Amino acid sequence: MAKVTMKVNGVKQTKTVEDRTLLVNFLRDELGLTGTHVGCDTSQCGCCTVHVNGQAVKSCTMLAAQAEGADVLTIEGMARKGKLHPIQQAFSECHGLQCGFCTPGMIMATAGLLKDKPNPTEEEIYKGLEGNLCRCTGYINIVKAVKRSAKLLRK
Amino acid sequence: MYALNYVKVKSVKEAADLLSAHPEAKLLAGGMTLIPTLKQRLARPTHLVDIGGLPELRKIEVKAGKLLVGAGMRHHEVAASATVRKAIPALASLASAIGDPQVRNLGTMGGSVANNDPAADYPAAVLGMDATVVTTKRAIAAADFFQGLFTTALNEGEIIVRIEFPLAKRAAYSKFHHPASGYAMAGVFIAETGGGVRVAVTGAGPGVFRWKEAEAALAKGLKPAALDGAKLDASSLNSDMHADREYRANLVKVMAKRTLAKLSGKK
Numbered sequence: 001m002a003k004v005t006m007k008v009n010g011v012k013q014t015k016t017v018e019d020r021t022l023l024v025n026f027l028r029d030e031l032g033l034t035g036t037h038v039g040c041d042t043s044q045c046g047c048c049t050v051h052v053n054g055q056a057v058k059s060c061t062m063l064a065a066q067a068e069g070a071d072v073l074t075i076e077g078m079a080r081k082g083k084l085h086p087i088q089q090a091f092s093e094c095h096g097l098q099c100g101f102c103t104p105g106m107i108m109a110t111a112g113l114l115k116d117k118p119n120p121t122e123e124e125i126y127k128g129l130e131g132n133l134c135r136c137t138g139y140i141n142i143v144k145a146v147k148r149s150a151k152l153l154r155k
Numbered sequence: 156m157y158a159l160n161y162v163k164v165k166s167v168k169e170a171a172d173l174l175s176a177h178p179e180a181k182l183l184a185g186g187m188t189l190i191p192t193l194k195q196r197l198a199r200p201t202h203l204v205d206i207g208g209l210p211e212l213r214k215i216e217v218k219a220g221k222l223l224v225g226a227g228m229r230h231h232e233v234a235a236s237a238t239v240r241k242a243i244p245a246l247a248s249l250a251s252a253i254g255d256p257q258v259r260n261l262g263t264m265g266g267s268v269a270n271n272d273p274a275a276d277y278p279a280a281v282l283g284m285d286a287t288v289v290t291t292k293r294a295i296a297a298a299d300f301f302q303g304l305f306t307t308a309l310n311e312g313e314i315i316v317r318i319e320f321p322l323a324k325r326a327a328y329s330k331f332h333h334p335a336s337g338y339a340m341a342g343v344f345i346a347e348t349g350g351g352v353r354v355a356v357t358g359a360g361p362g363v364f365r366w367k368e369a370e371a372a373l374a375k376g377l378k379p380a381a382l383d384g385a386k387l388d389a390s391s392l393n394s395d396m397h398a399d400r401e402y403r404a405n406l407v408k409v410m411a412k413r414t415l416a417k418l419s420g421k422k
Contacts, residue, residue: 002161019161019203020193043191044335046257055231055260061190062261065161066183066205112256130337131255 004064008033009077019065024048026064027074035075035104039133046132049105049112050074056112058131075104078111086152087111087145096145098136106132110146119150156193163205167212167314170204171291174312177202182314184227184266187258207263212316217242220322226265226315230254233264243284245326245344249276252330254337265315268300271307271362273393274338276330278363283328283344283355286320294319304361323348325377327417329410330358333397340398341406345414347377354411359392359403369411377419379412 004021005014008031015030027033027050038060039047048060051073078085084092087107097103106129113120113128120128125146126139134142161183164170174180180202183189192198206212212227215238222242224233233239234251253259253267253276267277268288281288281297288295291314300308309315323346330342339358343366346353354369372385389404398406 018158020156020159022156022190022194041194043187043258046255049257056257057260058257060194061258062186063161063190063203065163066186066207068163109256112260128256131257133335 002065004068006064006067006070006072008072009074015064017064019063021064022060023050023052023062023064023067023072024059026067027059027072030064033074033076037101037104039101039105044131044133045102045105046109046129047102047105049108049132051108051112054115056109056131073108075107078107085111086155087114087149090148090152091142091145094141094145094148096137096141102132102134102136106134106142106145110149113146114150114153118154120146122147157196157199159193159200160202161205162202164209167206167209167291167316170206170209171312171314173202173204174314178311180204182206182266182269185229185258185262186266187254187262188266188270188272206314207261212263212265214317215239217322222246222320222322223317224264224320225317226268227263228265230259230262230264230267231256234259242322243320243326245328245346246280246284246320249280249328249344252276252332252337258337264318268318269307269309269315271301271305272338273304273360273362274333274340274342274358276328276339276342276357279328279339279342279344279355279357280320280326281318282363282365283346283353284320284323284326285346285348285350285353286318288315289317289319290315301362306362321348325418327414329413329417331406331410341403341410343407343410343414345373345377345411345418347418352377356407356411359407361391361393366407366411373415377415379415382408382411382415 037047039045043061181200183203212225214225239247326346328344330339342357344355354366357363389400392400394400
């Protein structure tokens with residue numbers, strides 16, 4: 001067992017957990033932040049994507065202990081004071097989801113992509129979301145949502 | 156995952172000491188291979204020694220005609236590095252196509268090379284450029300380093316510190332990547348080095364190998380057509396549900412030609 005401390009969505013959190021605790025389970029089970037999902041168990045689907053120190057990572061493929069002292073951002077931290085983040089707004093407007101299971105991961109991955117490339121081409125969007133799988137949509141509206149996100153963020 | 160003890164060390168020496176003290180300990184760098192392995196209970200280390208983020212392992216520089224890359228450099232950093240892009244653009248390009256963006260934010264060159272996954276990309280660059288793997292104990296030439304499926308020359312407790320790539324005249328890499336995992340189903344790295352043309356193939360066999368027949372065919376000139384007659388023995392290649400060995404042998408040739416096409420686009 002170890003005491004793990006990290007800032008999550010701006011709030012310092014300390015919990016005592018087993019060393020083998022995955023970051024995704026720390027967020028979901030210890031902190032009740034269940035917006036981050038567990039999808040595949042093989043690090044392929046990206047439903048678990050969060051930001052650690054500003055970088056999109058798969059929280060199912062990290063120990064919570066690796067994020068000791070880090071700044072973590074989850075889907076719950078995207079909206080501010082009840083107002084949707086532009087990326088969330090875009091996904092809603094463009095119907096970039098159906099069941100919504102992959103959506104938090106898609107939004108966090110999109111946030112990472114747009115930091116690197118604020119005006120991505122379609123090709124760059126496809127490449128930028130390679131770590132995220134969707135079983136429902138066929139990705140068309142997700143790509144539209146990313147383009148719309150880029151536009152909203154540039155405003 | 157089996158229970159274990161996690162330790163974040165502050166130096167390579169501390170890591171080496173812990174490995175000596177605990178023979179069943181494993182190093183953790185990016186964790187992009189190790190954590191999934193542990194989740195499937197395919198390994199049961201007593202300790203995870205976290206060396207990801209150690210400053211000693213995070214230098215990139217060009218020195219005496221070689222590009223030196225610290226073992227702890229993340230794939231995304233190698234891809235974005237102005238130093239790497241100038242010295243060996245093929246290496247930056249290769250790094251930019253490993254896995255996916257999230258994996259590239261955490262995975263490291265040292266971890267990839269130490270693991271020697273038969274479908275990993277970096278081994279093709281290391282062997283293709285005749286690079287040297289520098290550890291806490293010695294410098295190991297690429298030819299001696301990769302010894303088979305998930306097997307390298309590394310001894311117990313030996314830690315990769317950096318990899319030294321001699322600069323080449325030209326180099327390029329192409330891979331046919333598996334659509335879900337991003338791993339190479341066949342990846343071909345071709346370099347025009349001081350010592351001649353080298354063709355390193357990953358993803359197709361039990362480990363990275365040099366395709367000697369192709370090197371001979373290309374000695375007269377780096378043209379895709381030169382490979383038309385080059386043979387690749389399919390019997391030693393991998394066969395699985397993604398591709399049988401004959402398909403893979405052909406895929407290697409296709410990727411080699413694509414790599415050559417990339418090379419001809421460079422001076």
